[in-house]
Amino acid sequence: MNIGILYPRSKAHPGLLPDFMDGIKASLKQELSEGTMQLFSESIGFGAAEKEVYEKAEKLLVLENADILIAYIDMRVAPILAPLMHASGKLLIVVNAGANYPDNWIPQPGTIYLTLQHAFVSWLTGSLAGKMKNKNGVFATTFFDCGYLHSAAMIKEFTVTEGNIVFNYINKQAYDDQFEIKQLTDFLAANKDAENLLCAFDSLPASLFYKLLSESEQAGSLHLFATPMMLEPDALKDIGEGFPFSIDGHVPWIASQNNDGNKIFKEIYKDKTKRDASIFSLQGWETGLVLKQIFIDCKTYYTDGNKIADHLATIQIDGPRGEMKFDKETHYFFAPVHKCSLKNNAANLESEWINNIDDKWKAFTAIENSSNSAGWLNTYLCY
């Protein structure tokens, strides 16, 4: 089976490319060494140059005769590949962080999505924020982060549950000593009842945000509701003895998760690469698991994208995140998530694994999304 891979790069997350690719290779170690699977790959930069994405995909399908195409691209870029995939009849697996979600969840033929469910878990976090007694919320984000629908998902659910956004703060994209949040802290100082901060930040700006927010005089009374990258180890690297504020959020995966699927993943990945597993290697590993399943179950039709998608609806994959299921109503994989809490002045993130996620996922995908649209074409985290 020939696998074509459109891989991304990210200056903000230099580990994304090597971790993702090594995750796939570690997962498919046996198949690659036996020669039953072959990988062909092409770089697509940040994923925003649609012409390049198309041409590289075409090259993989036509010249390398890829049977299945993996594309680490945003949902908004995927349509450019639709005619090509339709004409070839092959399967397209779109891999990304899941920071965007579609306005039309009805699955399109031959395309499936394997994501980190960032918009979904942000939606869960919005719901959590909406349950607070104090219904006033402040939304804080960056110019980059607010261009993805994880922000909309969180705010939408917060407001549905009677929350009220009283101030929006959008930071310009300067992740160095120019990073500042003065307008936000001024507002918070003048509006002491605005205690809930709904935040959408990638890990680097999150670490800068935490640092500056910790220095603000009202920090001790603040309760942050965070998107998943804000709970990544990189974001929390300066936590020291703890932040004065508390943080709640959801993440798709935590490295210390104790299930067999995760232990196997971390062990093999470490053995092969001498590096610790990351969310990007997780994505690569899971991509490999899906490919293996297709290879085992769909031997006679692995060039038929529609048939494969039909088959995936009947299986579950036991992966690092637990039981990963394929939702035949949307063609998205979904998996258990973690609810995470960091109390004031505590350095340890507490987490609760939420295994039974089916109903929540169903509710999330039932939401009408016609009024929201995402701004950026580049894949979330690729910049």
Place this chain on the structure above:
Amino acid sequence: MAEIKAILLCSTRFAIPALQEMAFFNQLAAIVVPSKNSAMIEQVQSVLNGITIPIVLVDRDNFEKKIIQAIQRYDINLGLMMTFSFRLPKSVYELPAKGFFNFHPSPLPVYRGADPIFQQIKNKEKTAGVTIHKLDENFDTGAIVLKEIIKIEPSDTYGILTSKLSHVAAKIARVLIKMISFDIDIPSKMQDESIASSFKKQSAGDIIINWKEMDATTIIALINACNPWNKGAVAKLNNKIIRLVEAEKVGGGSNEILIPGRIFSISNDGLFIATINNEAISVNIIYTDEGFLGTKQFNKIGLQAGNQFDIL
């Protein structure tokens, strides 16, 4: 990036969102509308609202000549068709350098034909779609480039679904135009004839409620499929035509077996009519010679419990 100078052939409002977007982005060089379709001509003029794009009016006798002239005169390089009344000959669809594409409001190869939106609702399909295909010598049979599928909600009327699909058409037109502007050879695939289906334009007989055979869900689907273009599905009561415009399924409300087509209750909550399988529908809006009538007006035209709709 290649410049797009498109000609858009259209007869219905299915084309409007795409037309609007293309006009805004300066991608439209001419619009072709049948001359007898004054409503569409007015709508196009209103949408353009000062944007100067020539509107070419054609009829059955001159459309070939006039479209060829327009393609040549305005240096058109892309042809798009979105529900157009006339079949284009090869001499027209082979003319634009970047090709000629039809947008059909169904997930081809199913629901080929003149009015797939009506047929898809009437047939209680769960999904509908828009397909872009290359033009060939027949209607709706060309190689498929792209299609997008959406859900049909049980409450979707012909009008609502048309609006939804028109926005899908605009969305996938964006993808097509982007590919063409990138100078990409547009990939396409022949339609699978083994699963193809085709429907003729609905006739008078297709819009009549058959109380004897249709269950509640089928009647509601027909009502929705006829709203708004036919002002509802047709029923007859004492030789008076009554069009049912909006209705929902309700429980039969009685252990007694009711005769299909019988009004068993009438109130401000609706006109309750028995259907087969001891089900019922509640009708909220009707259309008669007296106009569109809501539940509070039903008694003014003499409707009452016990009335029996004619079995046509």
